[in-house]
Amino acid sequence: MHPSLDAIRLVAFDLDGTLIDSVPDLAAALDATLEAHDLAPAGEARVRDWVGNGSRKLVERALAFALGRDPDASALDAALEDFLGRYAEAPCRRTRVYSGVKEALEALAERDLILCVITNKPQAFIAPILATLGLDRYFDATLGGDSLSEKKPHPMPLWHLATHFDVAPSSCLMVGDSRHDIEAGRRAGFRTLAVPYGYNHGEPVAASAPDGLVESLGELV
Template structure:
C-alpha cells in the first residue's frame, strides 16, 4: 500500500473530480436551466471551472456568467430549483469513474479500512450515483453538502466522520481533487492526498500543499 496510508484507520473521499467525472451531467443540467431561463448555455469547459462548492454556488456562478452580474436572490433561487430538477431527472447517465477508482476502493476495503464519502453535492444525489456506478457497498458513511450546517472547506464534515468512527483525526486521510478538500482536511487535522485530474477552478491542486499526490488512485494499492 502507499506510504501515505501508514497509520491511517479511515479514508474519506471527495466525489466529483476525485472518483467520478460528473461534469457532462452537471453541464447538461446547467445548460438546461440557463436555456429555460432564456440565457445562453455555458458548456462543459466553463462548468468544470465552477464545480466544487455545491449546487447553489454552481448555479450562482453560471447565472453570473450568463447575466454579466450577480443574480438576484429570486433569480438564484429559481435557477437553483430548476437545476436540481434537471439534474435529478438524469443523474449519472454521462458520469464515469476515473481509472483506478474501483481497484483502489476494492483494495482498501479488502484491507479492512472503513471508507467514507464527503462531497458538497446534495445528499439526495449520492445514492443514485453510487448505485449506478456500482459503488453503493463501498462506503460506510456518506455526507452531502446539505448533511450538516457546514460543508467543505469547513472542517466540520471531516470532524463529524472522525467522531462517528471514534478515531483521532490524525488517523484519517482525506482524498480529493481541489483546494477545498485539502483545506478541509488540514483544518480537521486529517492527512491529505490530492489527485491532479479533477476540478480545481483551473488551478493546480499541488499549490494547496497536500501531504501527498497520486496521478491515479490505483497508486494507493
C-alpha cells in the same frame, strides 16, 4: 500500500472530480436550465472550473456568467430549483468512474479500512449515483453538502465522521481534487492526498500543498 496510508484507519473521499467525472451531466442540466431562462448555455469547459462549492454556488456562477452580473436572490432560487429538478432526472447518464478508482476501493475495503464520501453535492444525489456506478458497496458513510450546517472547506464534516467512527483525526486521510478538500483536511487534522485530474477552478491542486499527490487512485494499491 502507498505511504499516505501508513497508520490510517479511515479514508474520506471527495466525490466529483476525485472518484467520478460528473461534469457532463452537471453541465447538461445547467445548460438546460440557462436555456429555459432564455440565457446562453455555459458548456462543459466552464462548468469544470465552477464545480466544487455546492449546487447553489454552481448555479450562481452560471447565472453571473450568463447575465454579466450577480443574480438577485429570487432569480437564483428559481434557477437552482430548476437545475436540481433537471439534474435529478439524469444524474448519471454520462458520469463515469475515473481509472483506478474501483481497484483502489476494493483493495482498501479488503484491508478493513473505514471508507467514506464527503462531498459538497446535495445528499439526495449521492446514493443513486454510487449505486448506478457500482460503488455503493464500498462506503460505510456518506455526507453531502446539505447534511450538516457546514460543508467543505469547513472541517465539520470530517470531524463528524471521525467522531462517529471513533477514529482520531491523525489516523484519517482526506482524498480530493481541490483546494477545498486539502483545506478541510488540514483544518480537521487529517492527512491529505490529492489527485490532479479533477476540478480545482483552473488551478493546480499541488499549489495547495497536500501531504501527498497521486496521478491515479490506482497508485494506492
